[in-house]
Amino acid sequence: MDKSKERVAEILIKGRNSAKMLQNLLRRKVDNDGSVSVDNIVMEIMGSFVDSLSVLNSFHTGKFCRVPVSPHMGLACSLDRVLEFCSEETGKNLTLGVRKRRGSYKRRTIDSRVKTSCTIEDGYSWRKYGQKEILNSKFPRCYFRCTHKHVLGCKALKQVQKLEDETNMLHITYFGYHTCSPSNTFSHHGGVLDRKNSKIYHNLLDNPLTITNVQINPSLEKDPSSPKDTESLTTLVWKEIMINDLECFKNYGILSDIPFANVFIS
DNA sequence: TCAATTTGACCCAC
DNA sequence: GTGGGTCAAATTGA
Numbered sequence: 001m002d003k004s005k006e007r008v009a010e011i012l013i014k015g016r017n018s019a020k021m022l023q024n025l026l027r028r029k030v031d032n033d034g035s036v037s038v039d040n041i042v043m044e045i046m047g048s049f050v051d052s053l054s055v056l057n058s059f060h061t062g063k064f065c066r067v068p069v070s071p072h073m074g075l076a077c078s079l080d081r082v083l084e085f086c087s088e089e090t091g092k093n094l095t096l097g098v099r100k101r102r103g104s105y106k107r108r109t110i111d112s113r114v115k116t117s118c119t120i121e122d123g124y125s126w127r128k129y130g131q132k133e134i135l136n137s138k139f140p141r142c143y144f145r146c147t148h149k150h151v152l153g154c155k156a157l158k159q160v161q162k163l164e165d166e167t168n169m170l171h172i173t174y175f176g177y178h179t180c181s182p183s184n185t186f187s188h189h190g191g192v193l194d195r196k197n198s199k200i201y202h203n204l205l206d207n208p209l210t211i212t213n214v215q216i217n218p219s220l221e222k223d224p225s226s227p228k229d230t231e232s233l234t235t236l237v238w239k240e241i242m243i244n245d246l247e248c249f250k251n252y253g254i255l256s257d258i259p260f261a262n263v264f265i266s
Numbered sequence: 267t268c269a270a271t272t273t274g275a276c277c278c279a280c
Numbered sequence: 281g282t283g284g285g286t287c288a289a290a291t292t293g294a
Contacts, residue, residue, distance in 0.1 A: 129285095130272090131273075268293105271290100273290085274287105275289100276288100277287095278285090279282105280281105280283090
C-alpha cells in the first residue's frame with residue numbers, strides 16, 4: 001500500500017477503535033433500561049470500518065474480500081460507498097481504475113406535494129442544482145435541493161416550473177420532507193394545537209397573516225395514531241389556507257392529533 | 267476566496 | 281431511443 005492508503009487505513013482503524021469504546025460506554029449506560037438497539041448501531045458502524053479496511057486492502061492485493069459485519073447485516077458491502085468515504089478522508093479521488101458510476105436516478109412517484117404559488121419563497125433555504133427544457137413546455141423546469149443537504153443530510157427537493165398562462169404563477173412540486181429547520185418558522189411540538197392553548201394561534205389572531213404550509217413530521221406517517229388518509233393529508237398539507245380555515249384543518253384531524261407540526265408564516 | 271448558479275454530459279426509467 | 285432527473289466542472293458574483 002502507498003502512503004495515502006496507509007493513512008486511510010490508520011484513520012479507519014482509529015474510527016473502529018473509537019466505535020468499540022463508544023459501544024462499551026453505551027452498553028454500560030443502557031443496560032439499566034433494557035435497551036439493546038445501541039449494539040446494532042455500533043455493530044453497523046464497526047462493520048463499515050471492517051469492510052472499508054477490507055476493500056482498501058484489495059487495492060493492494062487486487063481482491064475484494066467480503067467480511068461478515070453482524071448477524072443482522074449479512075455479507076453486504078457497498079464498494080461505491082467505501083470508495084467515496086476513502087476519497088473524502090484523503091481528499092483524493094480513489095478509484096479501482098474504472099470510471100466511478102453515479103448514483104441511482106430512480107424516478108420519484110410517491111411522497112410528492114404540489115402547489116401553485118406566485119413566489120418561489122417558502123421559508124426554506126434552497127439551492128438550485130439543475131434546469132431542463134421540458135418537451136412541449138414553453139418554460140424550463142428548475143431543480144432545487146435543500147441547502148443543508150450535505151451538512152444536515154436534509155433530503156428535501158423541489159421542482160419549479162412557470163405556468164403557461166398569463167398569471168405568472170409557478171407550479172411547485174415538493175419531494176421528501178425537510179429534516180432541517182426553515183428560517184422563519186413557528187414550531188409547535190407535542191400535544192394538541194388548538195384555539196385556547198396554541199401560542200401560534202394567538203399570534204395569528206394578532207397578525208392577519210396567511211398560513212402557507214403545515215408540514216407533518218414524516219415519521220408520523222408510520223405512527224398508527226396519525227391520520228390514515230395520506231392522500232388527503234399530503235394534499236391539504238401544502239394548500240394555502242387563511243387563518244379562518246384553521247378550524248377546517250382541525251376537522252380533518254390534521255392539527256389535532258399529531259405530536260409535531262410546523263406552521264410557516266408568510 | 268468561497269458559495270451559488272449555470273449548463274452540458276451522464277444516467278436510467280419508460 | 282427518448283425524456284427527464286442528477287452530477288459536476290465552469291462560471292459568476294458577493
